[in-house]
Amino acid sequence: MKKQIANWGNYPRIESDEQTFSFTEELQTYVKKKEPFIARGYGRCYGDASLAPNTISTLRYNKVLSFDTEKGIFECQSGLTLDKILTIIVPKGWFLPVTPGTKFITIGGAVASDVHGKNHHVDGSFSAHVIDMDVIGTDGTLYTCSPTQHSDLFWATCGGMGLTGVISRIKFDLKKIETSYIKQKQLKAKNLEDILRLFEENSHYTYSVAWIDCLKKGKGFGRSILILGEHAKKEEIPAKYQGNPLKLPPQKQILFPFNLPSFVLNKLTVKAFNFLYYGKNLKREINNVVSYEPFFYPLDAIQLWNRGYGKKGFIQYQFVLPLESKAGLIEILHRISDKGIGSFLAVLKVFGRQDDLISFPREGYTLALDIPVRNGLFPFLDELDALVLKYGGRLYLSKDARMKPEILENSYPHLSAFKEIISKYNPQSAFSSLQSERLHITSGKSLI
């Protein structure tokens, strides 16, 4: 059915002929179609990665295939969302090995984006926990791949943005938990030096992430709140929770009712928000026990919060810089605060080691911030891209909607190896998205 689709950033928005399927053989038939297409899950990547004039939605292909409650191994079809998986595994004492900041993504999307979470420095990205998976190739062939079987396909599929084929089945490891609660610690950092030092001092924590005020200048430049967490052990949770330590959090959601007019978000309102957000933590250190929901998914409580950025949409700009490029982080943050753009929630995190074929994470600092689309934004982001490149960093494809192909070319060291595997498994560019065309990864000529 033809419909208007956009990803979470609401930019760009296009018309797409979206088909659905419930059974593997329906998918195997669909992939043989003549026009290029891309698989699409929940559409929670931000940019144009899962957009194309032809898309196949995996959302009805969402069955649980096996769940070993002893060993903590879960196997399902690619359209199942993390949100559903949590309701199945948490009551049995298991958790996702890696989760991004929203649970409304499909497991296929988690692999195609090779998502990372607050525990990247300890547990790596999602692909580190995949045991094996099935990928449907252009002629309908089902390839089972893993780090040892069709390993080229495996590594090109993890973080490969759906360009190797349609991921159909995924089997992955879970993380053992005693309770569904998180022992949380929040630390205030006065400035950038302070937050980077705190990250280092607290690297033994499983989960760590910082909210950073991108607009603050002068002495408080880079002021932040560092949020740390561990899965709480049974004896660490309050007595009132002891009876049901693996209780699922209540599913309460409020809806962001309409697109906020774009003038609402300006330097003043964001500054005011940041002032309040930073100021709400009165003490330098707060310790408490919270459910996993507000810890991992604070924004999921507001359905369609992306409407806050207005009808024109927004860009989530996320880059990573190597640890030795602290000067680069400072320079980029200065450029952002001088420009006076910045979002309610800018997020800073230190990644651990990773050197995969095409996955985004690598050891270093990653910063993500939401910026509403407006005149002059893209040239400014091009300037930031040049800085990211200069300091040896790169951008996250799942957030990207506007990077130039040469930036990708010069920032992902294994890009040519990735392209070679694409040309082996996807020679006619049958799997192709607006993003892969824009970045010259594929060449599906019939795309707009």
Next chain:
Amino acid sequence: MNPSVLILGASSDIGMALAEKFAQNGYPLVLAARNSQRLAPLQSDLEIKYGTGCAILEFDITHTDTHQATWDSLREKPGITICVAGYMKDNEQVIKDTAETLKTIATNFTGPVAMLNIIAADYAKNGKGIIAGISSVAGLRGRQSNYIYGSAKAGLTAYLSGLRNRMYPHQVHVLTVLPGFMDTKMTAHLKLPKLLTAQPAAVADAIYRGIQKKKNIIYIKWFWKWIMFIIRHIPESIFKKKKL
């Protein structure tokens, strides 16, 4: 303990949504469909999520000669039967092709009648049971754009009404479900107005409630009752000139 539920045509979008709904509420299931091995993922899904038993059964509603044997093969007879089997292709193609016409009638009408006769007889003998048949608002008046499918569903609606009447003294309840537009594979080629179109999960919820409350006839989405009220009452002299 809940009776088990037999779903005829379980690999349709509505069939799978019904399976989910009943499993969630603790009903064991028997899922009957052509290519039943396609239902293995659904089977594991429901067993893992809800811990309910779920059997799958190879079954073709149009192969009426196999119906008695299929029913006899069930050691424990399901106390609730829901017939979801349906088939709809573009009417223009169907009317030019006798095989397609007969397939439309067999899947929507004669097949369900043959199977439900067998099940109803058993239920009557035991003095209990619930049968739900998914018909369609398309059966309430023949329209040029969809009258082969519509007439088959009209037959099914009349059959269910008669069956309800006959089964009443035997404490067997019969529910007629009249959906309007639904967002399923069967309608994927049609451009349906979003407001009038029901999602499979909402259809399953409505059928589940209808069975719990022992309703006789339910429409999926309340306004269809009134839309069809108007369509049915347009005088034939005017109706025949309309492009509907």
